[in-house]
Amino acid sequence: MAKFMTEAKPYNLPDYAILHSDKQVACSVWQPDRTYIVLGRSNRITDDSVYIEKAREDGVEIYKRPSGGEAVVLSPGMLVISVKLPIKNTLKTHQYFLHINTLIIEALNKSGIRDVHQKGISDIAVGIKKIMGSSIYRKDKTVFYHAVLNISESVAIISRYLKHPSKEPDYRQGRDHAEFVTSLKQEGYNMVMEDLKELLEGSLKSLVSLPPK
Amino acid sequence: MKYIFNFPDIGEGLEEGTIVEWLVKKGQKVESGDLLVTMETDKVVAEIPSPKTGIISSLFGKEGETIHVGDALVEIEIEGVAGKEAVKEVEKGSDLEAVKEEGAGVVGTLEIAGNSAVLSGSTEGIGTIEVTKETAKKKVLATPVARAMAKDMGVDINHVKGTGPAGRVTKDDVLQHAESTTQTVSTASSDTPNVENKLVEVEPLSQIRKTIAKNMIRSKHNAAHMSLFDDVEISELDRVRKQYKVKYAGEGVKLTYLAFIVKAVTHALKKHKALNSEMDTENDKMLYKKYYNIGLAVDTEKGLVVPVIRNADRLSIREIAMEIQTISDKAREGKLNMDDFKDGTFTITSYGSIGGKYAVPVINYPQAAILGIGGISKQPVVKNDQLDIGLVLPLSLTVDHRIVDGGEVSRFMNTVMGYLADPVSLIME
Numbered sequence: 281m282a283k284f285m286t287e288a289k290p291y292n293l294p295d296y297a298i299l300h301s302d303k304q305v306a307c308s309v310w311q312p313d314r315t316y317i318v319l320g321r322s323n324r325i326t327d328d329s330v331y332i333e334k335a336r337e338d339g340v341e342i343y344k345r346p347s348g349g350e351a352v353v354l355s356p357g358m359l360v361i362s363v364k365l366p367i368k369n370t371l372k373t374h375q376y377f378l379h380i381n382t383l384i385i386e387a388l389n390k391s392g393i394r395d396v397h398q399k400g401i402s403d404i405a406v407g408i409k410k411i412m413g414s415s416i417y418r419k420d421k422t423v424f425y426h427a428v429l430n431i432s433e434s435v436a437i438i439s440r441y442l443k444h445p446s447k448e449p450d451y452r453q454g455r456d457h458a459e460f461v462t463s464l465k466q467e468g469y470n471m472v473m474e475d476l477k478e479l480l481e482g483s484l485k486s487l488v489s490l491p492p493k
Numbered sequence: 494m495k496y497i498f499n500f501p502d503i504g505e506g507l508e509e510g511t512i513v514e515w516l517v518k519k520g521q522k523v524e525s526g527d528l529l530v531t532m533e534t535d536k537v538v539a540e541i542p543s544p545k546t547g548i549i550s551s552l553f554g555k556e557g558e559t560i561h562v563g564d565a566l567v568e569i570e571i572e573g574v575a576g577k578e579a580v581k582e583v584e585k586g587s588d589l590e591a592v593k594e595e596g597a598g599v600v601g602t603l604e605i606a607g608n609s610a611v612l613s614g615s616t617e618g619i620g621t622i623e624v625t626k627e628t629a630k631k632k633v634l635a636t637p638v639a640r641a642m643a644k645d646m647g648v649d650i651n652h653v654k655g656t657g658p659a660g661r662v663t664k665d666d667v668l669q670h671a672e673s674t675t676q677t678v679s680t681a682s683s684d685t686p687n688v689e690n691k692l693v694e695v696e697p698l699s700q701i702r703k704t705i706a707k708n709m710i711r712s713k714h715n716a717a718h719m720s721l722f723d724d725v726e727i728s729e730l731d732r733v734r735k736q737y738k739v740k741y742a743g744e745g746v747k748l749t750y751l752a753f754i755v756k757a758v759t760h761a762l763k764k765h766k767a768l769n770s771e772m773d774t775e776n777d778k779m780l781y782k783k784y785y786n787i788g789l790a791v792d793t794e795k796g797l798v799v800p801v802i803r804n805a806d807r808l809s810i811r812e813i814a815m816e817i818q819t820i821s822d823k824a825r826e827g828k829l830n831m832d833d834f835k836d837g838t839f840t841i842t843s844y845g846s847i848g849g850k851y852a853v854p855v856i857n858y859p860q861a862a863i864l865g866i867g868g869i870s871k872q873p874v875v876k877n878d879q880l881d882i883g884l885v886l887p888l889s890l891t892v893d894h895r896i897v898d899g900g901e902v903s904r905f906m907n908t909v910m911g912y913l914a915d916p917v918s919l920i921m922e
Contacts (some may be wrong), residue, residue, distance in 0.1 A: 321538045322511060331776075348538040372502075373537050401536045418539035420528060439775040447535055454711030454858070456775055 288319050288344035293354075295362040296345075299417075299424050307363040307484045309477050312354040317441055319344040319351045320415065328443055335441055347426050349415035350445040357433030357463065359477060361414075363425040363484065373416055373423075377402040380425050380487065381414065387483035391476060393469050400449025404429070408451060409462035429480075431473060432465040496545050496569045500532070502562045509700065510534040511559045517567075521549045529567055547571040561700075642695050643667045668695075701796040712858035719894040720853045721902050725910040726874050726883040733916050741811060750886070751789070751843055752814035754866060756919050757912035759785045759806045762839060765905040767897045769838050771859045779896070788837035788857055789817065791824040792847070799857055800829050801837040810919070845869060850887040861896045864909070865889035886913065 293316065298306040317340055323329050329351040335342060354360060363380055381398045388396045388404075399405040404412035404427075414427035439457045452460050464471055500510060513531040517523055528540045529549075551568035554560050639662045643650040653670040655662035698706075712718075730753055741748045762769040762785055771780045785806040788799040800820040805813060823829045840857040845868035854863040867887035874883030888909070892902050912919050 321513060322533050346538060347536075348533045349536045373539070377536075414536070416537045416539075418537065420540055420542075444775070448707075450707070454714040456715075458775070 288324075288342045291318065291343045291345040293318075293343065293360070295360050295426075298362055298364045299346075299419075299422070301364070303364070304366045304422075305364065305487075307361070307481070307487065309480045309484075310360045310362070311473060311477065312356055312358060312360060314356065315340050315437065316354040317342045317351060318354060320349040321346055321417075322348070323351050329445065331441055331443065340441065345415075345417075345426060346419070347415040347417035347424060349413065350447065351442055352413060352428050353433075353438050353441050354428060355433045355437060357431055357465075359429045359431060359473070359480065361412075361425075361427040361429060361480060361484075363423075363487065365423045365425070365487075367418065367421050367423055373418065374401070376416060376423050376425060377414060380427075380484075381412075383483045383487060384412070384427070384429070384480060387476075387479045388464075390483075391469075391471065391479055393464060393467075399451050403449060405451070406462060406464070406467045409467070410452075410460055411462055411464060411467075430461065430463040431471055431476060432463050435461045435463065435466070494571045495550065496547065496571050497565050498529070498544060498567045498569060500560050500562055500564050500566045501541070509559050509561045512554045512556050513538065514556055515552055516540065517543075517549050517552070519549055519552055523547065523549060523569070541566075543567070543569065545569050545571055639664050639667050642697060699795065701798070705796055708858070709855055712856050716856050716858050717894040718853070718856060718891055719897075719899070719902070720889060720891045721906055722851050722887070722889050723906055723910060724872075724885045724887050725913045726876075727869070727886045727913050728884045730913055730916045731884050741814065746811060746814050747818055748811070748814050749817060750869065751817055751841070751866070752810050753913065753916055753919065754841060754843075754864075754909075755787050755789075755802060755805055755813050755817070756808075756810050757909050758787060758839060758841060758864060760912055760919060760922060761905055761908040763806065764908055765901060767901055768862045768892065768905050770861050770896060772861075772893070772896050782838045784836075784838065786836050786838045788834075788840035788860075789820065790840060790842035790854075790857075791821060792844075793824050793827075795827070798824055798829060798834070799837065799840060800824060800833040801835065803836070839863070841866060845887070851889045854889060854891045856891055856893055858893075860893075862890060862892040862905075865891070 293310075293312070295308045295310040298308050315338070317330055317335055319329065319342060321344070323344065330342065361380075361384065365376065378398065381402065381404055385396050385398065385404060393406065395407050396411075397405055399408075399410070402414045402416075403410050404414075412427055412429040414425060417424040417426070435458050438461055442457065444456060448454070510532045511534075513533045515530050516528045517530070523529070523543045523546065525544060525546045526542045529543050530552075531538060531540050533539075547569040549567060550570045553565045553567065560566070639653075640650060642648075642664055643653065643662075648667055648671050650662055650667070653662045653666050656666055727750075730750070734748055734750065734753065738748045766781045769782050769785060771782070772778075773780055784804060786801045786803050787805045788801045790797055790799050800823070802808070802813060802816045802820065805816075808816065820829070820833065823833065837857060837860060839860055840854075840863040842852075842854050842863060843866040844852060845866050848868060850867040850870075852865045852867070854865040856863050865888065867889065869884060869886050871882050872885040874881055874885065876883070888906065890902065890906055897905075
């Protein structure tokens with residue numbers, strides 16, 4: 281069991297490397313190797329956002345990302361999508377969300393997923409259920425976009441570790457995790473993780489020039 | 494020249510943000526583009542750059558504090574600029590699209606970044622991002638109020654001619670546009686929203702109204718509301734209250750009926766734990782609370798707020814009366830803080846003094862119940878088989894029927910009424 285801390289670890293998961301890379305423009309689509317809990321910038325480990333005891337029982341490590349938003353769970357049934365872009369003066373934050381989320385929605389549409397829309401400030405939902413949440417960190421001259429897409433993970437894992445968030449988008453309407461969040465699998469889409477990952481990377485290529493594999 | 498930099502709209506359409514970290518100190522010299530502060534909104538953490546070169550003369554707000562878009566954030570003394578030069582500097586404008594305002598000349602010139610100022614960013618490193626689809630259309634400059642108003646009124650803001658700085662669309666522009674549009678489409682059907690500003694007063698939703706709306710919907714969506722109404726005869730309570738009212742008034746304490754009701758409810762909650770509980774559906778558990786924090790719904794000019802009397806079971810009726818007075822004063826003066834609203838376990842809403850006998854109060858979710866207090870009136874009652882004039886207090890209890898069964902609701906109500914009918918029992922138990 282991993283050693284538990286009284287404070288969340290600074291975020292250093294693999295996708296974070298792009299923020300510190302020399303490249304002005306970069307992206308990554310990463311499948312977590314195990315379960316993690318990631319707090320938003322202002323969340324504290326003692327906050328009412330996470331069931332600490334359960335995380336401790338299961339040996340799940342807790343990290344804190346630099347971007348905003350509420351705590352999230354990462355697991356091997358999910359994909360973490362990260363994009364680094366230079367700040368463009370004429371673009372407001374919601375336009376970065378819209379721009380990148382549009383590319384992700386296009387990729388999902390290409391793989392046959394229907395009724396996918398951006399909801400709330402920056403979520404992506406199938407119908408009225410959330411399949412992806414995203415947040416942004418604007419640092420100096422850089423925008424770091426960070427999203428978690430639920431491909432096949434049971435929503436029970438979210439209910440196990442995360443409490444009802446203190447803030448919620450209007451379309452959530454007080455629904456608990458089980459009613460609000462879904463996965464592509466739960467919606468009837470059995471995706472091959474690698475295929476979807478490639479599709480997403482391909483779609484994001486219109487945004488950035490990915491380095492050759 | 495002093496330059497006031499207001500918290501800019503960082504582009505989510507949100508009205509507020511939290512100061513995460515100050516990156517500068519008072520007296521520090523900054524260059525245009527140097528980072529001033531890290532701010533957080535719902536989904537974004539942003540390091541905000543200085544729009545000007547100068548010396549920081551004031552920082553407004555502490556770390557952890559939430560401020561609204563348009564609130565003053567930083568005051569910058571612009572270096573080496575004075576008199577006519579200062580005016581020229583202002584007239585140069587900035588990427589903040591500042592609104593200039595010349596001071597009275599006594600202490601120099603004051604420039605204020607408009608409430609609608611957008612987040613400035615570096616012009617360096619601009620890539621080749623081409624905004625697709627919806628974002629490809631250039632967004633018209635407008636104040637947040639104008640944008641919200643246009644949305645509410647169904648006006649396409651892109652069609653409104655702006656008269657503000659740099660052609661920015663203002664509230665008046667939207668109203669004027671709506672009025673002219675209304676005149677040209679006066680034959681529209683009755684289904685068309687009436688946007689004539691003489692008939693419809695349009696105001697942006699306040700934060701408190703948004704919160705009330707969200708909480709009400711959340712409660713109605715999650716809880717199974719069920720209500721019970723009853724009357725209790727409180728002549729004896731009235732006698733006791735009158736007896737002590739004058740004495741307490743001399744000590745500066747206003748002894749209201751509500752103080753007795755809070756005490757009666759607290760006693761009853763100890764006997765009926767389901768009414769002081771919460772259902773945790775995500776973990777299939779019931780949480781029975783052994784602390785008794787009673788929320789009191791207070792009607793203020795800005796809207797409904799529910800401050801909490803903590804550990805009411807440990808307070809005497811006199812102390813409860815003092816607490817009620819304190820939170821009522823704070824509510825009216827707008828001095829309640831977040832701690833005053835936290836951790837309520839049961840709510841009482843007292844509307845009787847304004848008017849009305851019964852209501853179906855909405856539960857302050859995730860609490861299990863709320864008690865409504867109607868107006869006290871003299872009514873004919875039967876005492877010892879004799880018709881008498883009684884003082885009657887109407888009660889309306891709403892519970893979450895997922896948590897509390899009907900029988901327990903009635904038993905709780907009977908217990909509360911028993912204490913109110915025989916107030917001496919409140920101090921005997």
